[in-house]
Amino acid sequence: xxxxxxxxxxxxxxxxxxxxxxxxxxxxxxxxxxxxxxxxxxxxxxxxxxxxxxxxxxxxxxxxxxxxxxxxxxxxxxxxxxxxxxxxxxxxxxxxxxxxxxxxxxxxxxxxxxxxxxxxxxxxxxxxxxxxxxxxxxxxxxxxxxxxxxxxxxxxxxxxxxxxxxxxxxxxxxxxxxxxxxxxxxxxxxxxxxxxxxxxxxxxxxxxxxxxxxxxxxxxxxxxxxxxxxxxxxxxxxxxxxxxxxxxxxxxxxxxxxxxxxxxxxxxxxxxxxxxxxxxxxxxxxxxxxxxxxxxxxxxxxxxxxxxxxxxxxxxxxxxxxxxxxxxxxxxxxxxxxxxxxxxxxxxxxxxxxxxxxxxxxxxxxxxxxxxxxxxxxxxxxxxxxxxxxxxxxxxxxxxxxxxxxxxxxxxxxxxxxxxxxxxxxxxxxxxxxxxxxxxxxxxxxxxxxxxxxxxxxxxxxxxxxxx
Amino acid sequence: xxxxxxxxxxxxxxxxxxxxxxxxxxxxxxxxxxxxxxxxxxxxxxxxxxxxxxxxxxxxxxxxxxxxxxxxxxxxxxxxxxxxxxxxxxxxxxxxxxxx
Numbered sequence: 001x002x003x004x005x006x007x008x009x010x011x012x013x014x015x016x017x018x019x020x021x022x023x024x025x026x027x028x029x030x031x032x033x034x035x036x037x038x039x040x041x042x043x044x045x046x047x048x049x050x051x052x053x054x055x056x057x058x059x060x061x062x063x064x065x066x067x068x069x070x071x072x073x074x075x076x077x078x079x080x081x082x083x084x085x086x087x088x089x090x091x092x093x094x095x096x097x098x099x100x101x102x103x104x105x106x107x108x109x110x111x112x113x114x115x116x117x118x119x120x121x122x123x124x125x126x127x128x129x130x131x132x133x134x135x136x137x138x139x140x141x142x143x144x145x146x147x148x149x150x151x152x153x154x155x156x157x158x159x160x161x162x163x164x165x166x167x168x169x170x171x172x173x174x175x176x177x178x179x180x181x182x183x184x185x186x187x188x189x190x191x192x193x194x195x196x197x198x199x200x201x202x203x204x205x206x207x208x209x210x211x212x213x214x215x216x217x218x219x220x221x222x223x224x225x226x227x228x229x230x231x232x233x234x235x236x237x238x239x240x241x242x243x244x245x246x247x248x249x250x251x252x253x254x255x256x257x258x259x260x261x262x263x264x265x266x267x268x269x270x271x272x273x274x275x276x277x278x279x280x281x282x283x284x285x286x287x288x289x290x291x292x293x294x295x296x297x298x299x300x301x302x303x304x305x306x307x308x309x310x311x312x313x314x315x316x317x318x319x320x321x322x323x324x325x326x327x328x329x330x331x332x333x334x335x336x337x338x339x340x341x342x343x344x345x346x347x348x349x350x351x352x353x354x355x356x357x358x359x360x361x362x363x364x365x366x367x368x369x370x371x372x373x374x375x376x377x378x379x380x381x382x383x384x385x386x387x388x389x390x391x392x393x394x395x396x397x398x399x400x401x402x403x404x405x406x407x408x409x410x411x412x413x414x415x416x417x418x419x420x421x422x423x424x425x426x427x428x429x430x431x432x433x434x435x436x437x438x439x440x441x442x443x444x445x446x447x448x449x450x451x452x453x454x455x456x457x458x459x460x461x462x463x464x465x466x467x468x
Numbered sequence: 469x470x471x472x473x474x475x476x477x478x479x480x481x482x483x484x485x486x487x488x489x490x491x492x493x494x495x496x497x498x499x500x501x502x503x504x505x506x507x508x509x510x511x512x513x514x515x516x517x518x519x520x521x522x523x524x525x526x527x528x529x530x531x532x533x534x535x536x537x538x539x540x541x542x543x544x545x546x547x548x549x550x551x552x553x554x555x556x557x558x559x560x561x562x563x564x565x566x567x568x
Contacts, residue, residue, distance in 0.1 A: 024531070034554050051528055053530035053533060083561075131555065138558060139559070143556070280527070
């Protein structure tokens, strides 16, 4: 009997608004403890929530970018639990009438386009941060993060491998970064992920008992935690046991997970409509405005790079991964560079630099100079190394450094003749059939011209002269 | 409708309320009468009545995303029973009940 994993992911995306979801306290990451609070954040009596317009806008961006249906009227709800990082004793979230439903996340898995359905995207607020002091009889609480705007993106249980889960999560990260609504920094917790994992006999359509995995804060851990959980559940069933519905905490250092709490009790959140917030209305105008301003999405851009520019899957993936890089690459092509050559330059040279300054126009010029034979490909790399940090015009640099390619065939022929005259032994071997030695002669010509001789002409002239 | 003492205790537990047996008995009775009232409402025929989504009909007001005044940290911590540096100090949290 073979088992198939069934995985659903819940992703919390911290929206990068300046102020918090329901009050004007600072929403930045990394402030000194408890420096970003106001009376509302602390749940002081008499304070009321006022929703941040930009938070709604960001949530709508994500909802529209994932083809969700937008509820024209959605509602906030209180989710109750007691924990020191939650000053109000409840979290404002959305429950039975979320902002958006029924979308999908598209991504590429092993060269194939996959689409995983979304059940919903809803808005909520973040909790503060607890610091457990090892050995101490107390814990510490920092409320800077309390009240920061979040969206929760809930997938259908349609993911069937750890790798697919990791690719799905990467697609979400890429998307929120493209949309400019979240920095996607998993280490700092601005993108967090819980996984619901179950297994079932292959071919079955029924869902098995699931466990919920928490605390998985990197792509690597998502993959490891799910792989671990699938094999744990498989072993449990194969040895005659059963899977217990529970929440498990991933321990990245040990590479294992352990149960957190029994679920039935803890999940009684006593949701009820938030009485302090009227229903949120989103008009068609607002939706249309946001839709019109959406950027080309990474998966579409990747497909366009393959279709229009005939790039490899790999190059298209690299070039569409980040919006800034994709914009840059598009600009190099728009400046007249051959798309494939531009792709090579951007992926191998440009992206190898820490913070390249060379403009798209100047990179296109550099590529054009190789095309026109003004410089060789080898010299071009030298030019790039000297201009990428300053954005000096490559033409000027070539002039200044005296690197222009020697394309005058008489001049090249003269040098070729010199090289042939100086190396009679190699000439003899070449003429006896060791034609690989052509590389040696080309190298000698390049050495004498500091690499400036036109390589095509050099090859051609050497062959001609050696056969004379 | 009949609320059992166990249901009262469970609800109290969720709300972190400690009830005496007398209170469980009294609150059970009071909750019962509330549920009887709700059942009466539920029996009303509202087939042709449009749903009322809120007591006052208004849209959720939205504010601009601007950072306002922050509480000075000493004021934020002024009522805390205990602090350590700029942190609130609370009884040790056993990591078993945490939500995202």
